[in-house]
Amino acid sequence: MRGSKMAGSVLALGLFAAACGSGGGGGGGGSSETPAPVGGGYGSAPAQSSAPSSAQPPAASPAAVDAKKLGLGTILVDGKGMTLYLFQKDKGGKSSCDGACATAWPPLLTTGKAMPGSGVKASLLGTTQRSDGSTQVTYNNWPLYYFVKDKAPGDTAGQNVDAFGAEWYVLSATKGTKLEK
DSSP: OHHHHHHHHHHHHHHHHHHHHSSOSOOSSOOOOOOOOOSTTOSOTTTSTTOOOTTOOOOSSOOEEEEEEETTEEEEEETTSOBOEEETTOBTTBOOOOTHHHHHSOBOEESSSOEEOTTOOGGGEEEEEOTTSOEEEEETTEEOBOOTTOOSTTOOTTTTEEETTEEEEEEBTTTOSEEOO
């Protein structure tokens, strides 16, 4: 009888611990959950070259970078038309956006060389290795990012935003520099 009571207590304790440790809801502190992908051009950046996700599994294919004419000028977008940004805190072609920053501003990841589309200068297109070992696309030595608040191709909600210690801008497809309009 004593053994069955102890087994029942151990089982109850184990179930309680499992319930508390599951990735469910509330509880203080931050959440490790990844925000759902947004917009028509988003999937999961690392799994597909043009889709942001903070989980960041390895990219499945080379990323495509295209140019699109908007009110700001001719800017860089991914192969699905989602706007790409530079982060002024990045130096020497290296990303300084990880953790919460990379959740809000997912990097454009790739396998191998990125593919230049129409209006993109292949000579300005490159890659850099991130701290997690993934490969991020660069343009004129600027690592490229999405912004999670961009919901559809052509959205530029991240333009001239000051976050994570510096400003974010769209890039000129012709010069590879920030556009400040």
